[in-house]
Amino acid sequence: MQDTVCISSLILLSLPTTYRRKTCIDNTLIDLNSAIKFSQEEFELLHSIQKSPKIVKMTVKALCRRDATLLTAVADLKYILRKLNNQKTSLFKSLAEALRKRILERPQPMTAILQYLHNPEEYFKENAKTR
Template sequence: MKALLDLKSNINFTVKEIQDLHDIHHSLDVIKTTVMSLCRRDSNLLTADAALQFMLNKLDHQHNELSERLAISLRKIIKERRTSVSGILQYLHNNEQFYKTIPTETFTTNAEN
């Protein structure tokens, strides 16, 4: 926006378009944070699982169409590629917490819950 004002551009955005840009920014910022976490040298399966859960929870709390569609698509892809090893590692890491929050529930779509 600021760049358009500096250039004295005649391009005008509607409130809806500005809100859409805001939603895109926030959704992609969450995904960027997750990808940065996954790319860390010390990342492992357990931290990757936690990062993905964090990402999906953040997208769910944004309450906009884009984040909902992203979360549904990402859950589908994660579910297709997920193995039982992730759940086993979480159980071995902290079995009490494992039973309080079943990890596979995070990776199912809202329609499946």
């Protein structure tokens, strides 16, 4: 398990460098007469993949704080969903959909009660948006 985490981290660390050097990579593949060609869409996917761990990492850090509550967890999850929805790739849309599905599996009534008690006006505004 430790090796998998280490390898994943190394891959994620190398993505920005790979994206920055896309012109060099393309030129090298041409010089080598390689059958492998990268399209602009593939490089854009690489760029979007490197954003994903940053968004998730920030949210996980917020969820793991000592002063985190159910209300802050709800806010953090809304934040990550908003960030994932703002990205226009199918990868992020599928991540957001999987997260939404998982959130709906959790007990919602307790969360709704806490949100209402904390700020009734915001609770009603939020519910009006989702309907």
